Amino acid sequence: MGYPNDILTSRAVVEPGKYMILPPEGLVxxxxxxxxxxxxxxxxxxxxxxxxxxxxxxxxxxxxxxxxxxxxxxxxxxxxxxxxxxxxxxxxxxxxxxxxxxxxxxxxxxxxxxxxxxxxxxxxxxxxxxxxxxxxxxxxxxxxSNENEEVIYDDMENVHIQDLLPTDIAFDMNFHILTFDPAASHPFVETHYQQHGAYLLSGEGMYNLDNEWIPVKKDDYIFMDTYCLQAAYAVGREKLSYVYSKDCNRDAFL
The missing domain is CATH 2.60.120.10 (Jelly Rolls)
Incomplete structure (x- = not known):
């Protein structure tokens, strides 16, 4: 990498127990x-x-x-x-x-x-x-994923989702790809038990994490903890797309 060319800054945001955004520039x-x-x-x-x-x-x-x-x-x-x-x-x-x-x-x-x-x-x-x-x-x-069917997400024709794994109860997790056309968004701010780890495949967007709107773009990584508020909308001229994991098909344990 060599000597820096400017003041040291980072877009990374780490909120333990809530969420994390890691841009590629800061990874070691x-x-x-x-x-x-x-x-x-x-x-x-x-x-x-x-x-x-x-x-x-x-x-x-x-x-x-x-x-x-x-x-x-x-x-x-x-x-x-x-x-x-x-x-x-x-x-x-x-x-x-x-x-x-x-x-x-x-x-x-x-x-x-x-x-x-x-x-x-x-x-x-x-x-x-x-x-x-x-x-x-x-x-x-x-x-x-290039051969998988894209399904309209929550009755919104400008948002599509793919399931990468079988939707069978034997699997305790799945991977999905969620894709937003420019200006598309989630239908509501989600709050749920599942965790996500997401890698942005394309585009730019604003992501709501614990009610903080944060800009994200291709090659960023996002971690969302249990019950972290979350939602996104796409900005710019490209589709915003990301692949992410989701635990599923199991009850919560005491």
Missing amino acids: NNVVPGFENVSMSILSSPKTGAKFVDYIVTMHKGGKNERGFGSGDDVETFVYVLDGKIKAFADKEEFVLEQGGYLYCPPSATMYLENMQDEDSRLFLYKQKHITLEGHTPWVHAGN
Whole structure:
């Protein structure tokens, strides 16, 4: 990076127990055992109040994880390809994932990742402990968001949502992509039990977090804790789109 060219400032906002916005400029690299020839940053984690861990990963030429990611200790994993082309392995199956491609692995399957190109590939990576439900077992699932159906969100034709995982009660979480046309917004300010970790894929917007309106844009990361007020509207000429996790299909525990 070298010497700064201006006064040191940041758009990052961290409110423990509420929310967090991390722009890409302020991220630092973390060494995570098992990953080779990569640059990666840990985003949300239990230290921020999250029940999951999110990462942003840049796999350089030869980048890989031969040691495996997830599996054991009831850990489920998910990867979404932001840019590039990777090879992913799970349960003796091989998947080629390009931009928009994704793979979910239940606790019974270990995920292995490898960059397939000389150029960098960028990934949004996730893990959390799976909450089991007797008689129901999740399975390995892969797809590509560019091929998935977009559904009108809450009867608003200028907002669309995609489900990336099966809407089956065996899954205790899902990933969605929410897309707003310019000037579109949520129908109301949400307050709910679920947590979110969101990575902005395109556009710019204003995001309401705990009743603070904060500007966000492509490549920002947002963590929203339980019961954090939240809503967004798109600004500018591009669609505002983000991929995000949501816990689901389970009761609250005492």
